[in-house]
Amino acid sequence: MDKILVCIKRVVDYNIKIRIKPDESGVITEGVKMSINPFDEIALEEALRVKESGNANEVIIVSIGPDDCQQQLRTGLAMGADRAILIQHDHIIEPLKVAKLLHKIVEQENPGLILLGKQAIDDDCNQTGQMLAELCSYPQATFASELTVNENSLKVIREVDQGLETLEVDLPAIVTTDLRMNEPRYVKLPDIMKAKKKPMDVMDANDFEISLEPSIKVISVTPPPPRESGIMLDGVDQLFVALKDKGLINE
Amino acid sequence: MSNAMKIIVMAEHEDGLITSATRKTVNCASQISSEVDLLILGNNTDLEEQAIQIDSVSNVLVVQDETFNQQLSAIMAPIISDLTSGYDCLLLPSTTFGRDLAPRVSVLKDVCQITDIMEVLSPRVFKRPIYAGNAIETIEVPDGQMIVATVRPASFKELGTSNQASLSSLEMPNIDLPNHTRFLGVSSEKTERPDLQVASIVISGGRGVGSAENFEILYQLADKLGASVGASRAAVDAGYVSNDMQVGQTGKIISPDLYFAFGISGAIQHVAGIKDSGTIVAINKDPDAPIFEIADIGIVADLFEFIPEFLAKLD
Ligand SMILES: Cc1cc2nc3c(=O)[nH]c(=O)nc-3n(C[C@H](O)[C@H](O)[C@H](O)COP(=O)(O)OP(=O)(O)OC[C@H]3O[C@@H](n4cnc5c(N)ncnc54)[C@H](O)[C@@H]3O)c2cc1C
Numbered sequence: 001m002d003k004i005l006v007c008i009k010r011v012v013d014y015n016i017k018i019r020i021k022p023d024e025s026g027v028i029t030e031g032v033k034m035s036i037n038p039f040d041e042i043a044l045e046e047a048l049r050v051k052e053s054g055n056a057n058e059v060i061i062v063s064i065g066p067d068d069c070q071q072q073l074r075t076g077l078a079m080g081a082d083r084a085i086l087i088q089h090d091h092i093i094e095p096l097k098v099a100k101l102l103h104k105i106v107e108q109e110n111p112g113l114i115l116l117g118k119q120a121i122d123d124d125c126n127q128t129g130q131m132l133a134e135l136c137s138y139p140q141a142t143f144a145s146e147l148t149v150n151e152n153s154l155k156v157i158r159e160v161d162q163g164l165e166t167l168e169v170d171l172p173a174i175v176t177t178d179l180r181m182n183e184p185r186y187v188k189l190p191d192i193m194k195a196k197k198k199p200m201d202v203m204d205a206n207d208f209e210i211s212l213e214p215s216i217k218v219i220s221v222t223p224p225p226p227r228e229s230g231i232m233l234d235g236v237d238q239l240f241v242a243l244k245d246k247g248l249i250n251e
Numbered sequence: 252m253s254n255a256m257k258i259i260v261m262a263e264h265e266d267g268l269i270t271s272a273t274r275k276t277v278n279c280a281s282q283i284s285s286e287v288d289l290l291i292l293g294n295n296t297d298l299e300e301q302a303i304q305i306d307s308v309s310n311v312l313v314v315q316d317e318t319f320n321q322q323l324s325a326i327m328a329p330i331i332s333d334l335t336s337g338y339d340c341l342l343l344p345s346t347t348f349g350r351d352l353a354p355r356v357s358v359l360k361d362v363c364q365i366t367d368i369m370e371v372l373s374p375r376v377f378k379r380p381i382y383a384g385n386a387i388e389t390i391e392v393p394d395g396q397m398i399v400a401t402v403r404p405a406s407f408k409e410l411g412t413s414n415q416a417s418l419s420s421l422e423m424p425n426i427d428l429p430n431h432t433r434f435l436g437v438s439s440e441k442t443e444r445p446d447l448q449v450a451s452i453v454i455s456g457g458r459g460v461g462s463a464e465n466f467e468i469l470y471q472l473a474d475k476l477g478a479s480v481g482a483s484r485a486a487v488d489a490g491y492v493s494n495d496m497q498v499g500q501t502g503k504i505i506s507p508d509l510y511f512a513f514g515i516s517g518a519i520q521h522v523a524g525i526k527d528s529g530t531i532v533a534i535n536k537d538p539d540a541p542i543f544e545i546a547d548i549g550i551v552a553d554l555f556e557f558i559p560e561f562l563a564k565l566d
Pocket residue numbers: 014038039121179456457458459460482483484485486497498499500501502503513514515516517518519520521524534535536537540552553554555
């Protein structure tokens with residue numbers, strides 16, 4: 001194939017303990033460490049490996065979001081992507097609309113393979129890849145943990161609730177990645193320097209004639225109900241008594 | 252309930268059995284509207300028998316066709332979209348099956364989808380977890396907009412099966428179906444132990460268990476207690492157990508009455524999968540392990556000493 005497109009979302013780093021805004025309008029992202037969504041980093045790594053094995057010519061990364069997404073795109077370029085596209089928009093966009101914007105990029109670029117994360121760790125929606133697949137009328141292989149590229153098709157192993165499923169899909173296809181697919185490479189300093197010269201196309205999301213207004217209203221974002229604080233016990237005997245008192249084990 | 256919504260649940264079935272996640276999804280649906288339909292795409296008449304017995308179901312709609320020997324989302328989505336015209340709400344279980352399928356249907360309906368309903372506040376207002384359950388979003392779908400959503404099974408109780416719903420067989424809709432996807436097989440570690448998502452007791456092991464062989468004592472304990480066995484991602488990544496045993500944000504979300512974490516540190520992504528458990532018991536040799544912050548009962552101990560003692564006590 002010629003091109004692989006990888007979709008990258010900027011999210012709060014997975015190591016950060018999030019804080020909720022006092023007015024319950026959302027989660028604080030100002031001044032918080034932001035990163036590439038971990039699943040997307042894996043998607044990019046996989047794309048780079050496909051290219052390095054001689055099965056693709058170019059890896060393009062795309063992100064939709066505020067101007068600051070350029071940081072994550074630069075990291076992606078430093079990892080080895082050839083060029084980047086930013087579709088700039090300052091407000092939260094729902095997955096269906098993200099998918100519609102991505103669909104426009106797919107129409108422009110005609111990639112043979114499109115890789116996304118299985119889910120973004122902020123909204124935990126797990127929707128965008130499947131939506132894009134339906135919009136493009138392409139096959140999909142979600143939750144992928146292994147990918148083999150053949151002439152006109154892919155063989156994909158998927159992590160499903162029942163175990164491991166194997167699908168074969170014709171190209172062009174959409175794959176969403178699970179965590180065990182690979183371990184993303186570290187970015188080296190010289191690569192960061194080189195990445196500065198790689199092309200970054202910036203577009204305005206409003207130019208795509210897609211309504212970006214939210215269709216579902218977020219009334220509030222609140223902390224989860226706290227669990228009652230627990231107790232520390234000493235050894236099997238005490239545990240046994242405690243569990244029997246709660247009626248959780250019988251004897 | 253205000254002007255009753257027409258609601259339909261897409262059934263998930265596995266090896267000829269309607270899943271417990273489907274019955275939990277019907278429970279969620281029954282909190283949205285008093286009349287719940289259930290849609291089955293299958294190739295096995297026994298499924299209908301099971302379906303009509305699920306409490307709260309009014310009508311079972313079924314299409315029997317060999318196309319559905321394999322449940323491929325790209326093929327099922329246009330069929331579901333066709334068969335659910337006229338409904339105000341479509342719910343699917345938030346399993347890998349439902350998560351794979353729902354977004355394709357919502358594109359065909361051109362509506363935004365909701366993932367992981369955990370609570371129904373009113374027929375159009377729901378709660379759902381974000382950030383691995385570290386925040387809860389309350390959302391509202393405007394009047395007149397179709398609801399397509401997946402339902403978080405751990406948040407709903409399974410319904411009983413003493414019903415006698417009506418049954419209608421539907422024709423396979425006449426639409427062109429894609430042939431770009433081929434199912435080659437599924438491999439799963441078959442076990443006699445109860446299913447993780449259904450078991451009332453779950454015993455999980457983490458990196459602290461150390462090896463696949465060492466998991467054996469967890470299996471022994473599980474079998475004594477009639478429990479299912481789960482694992483942290485670190486244990487799966489290290490190859491101690493298979494992927495279908497992973498519990499957490501990106502594994503299975505479970506809600507047993509009793510959960511044991513052996514040698515699991517308690518990363519937020521793991522905790523996301525166990526928060527709805529009745530009682531969480533953590534055994535870790537590190538007194539500062541974060542798992543103790545969320546456990547109901549914590550014990551600082553070496554699991555290799557603790558479990559044999561526990562087993563002896565159960566004898
Ligand atoms: C996007 C993303 C998604 C993720 N999804 C998941 C998920 O779904 N599920 C999940 O589990 N993780 C998930 N993770 C990984 C998670 O962040 C942690 O890395 C993982 O949960 C750690 O597993 P662990 O607790 O087994 O290992 P560790 O953190 O290494 O902890 C091992 C524990 O064992 C204890 N121990 C060691 N020996 C003994 C002994 N002999 N007796 C008693 N205790 C002992 C140690 O004190 C330690 O606390 C995800 C990560 C990311 C980035």
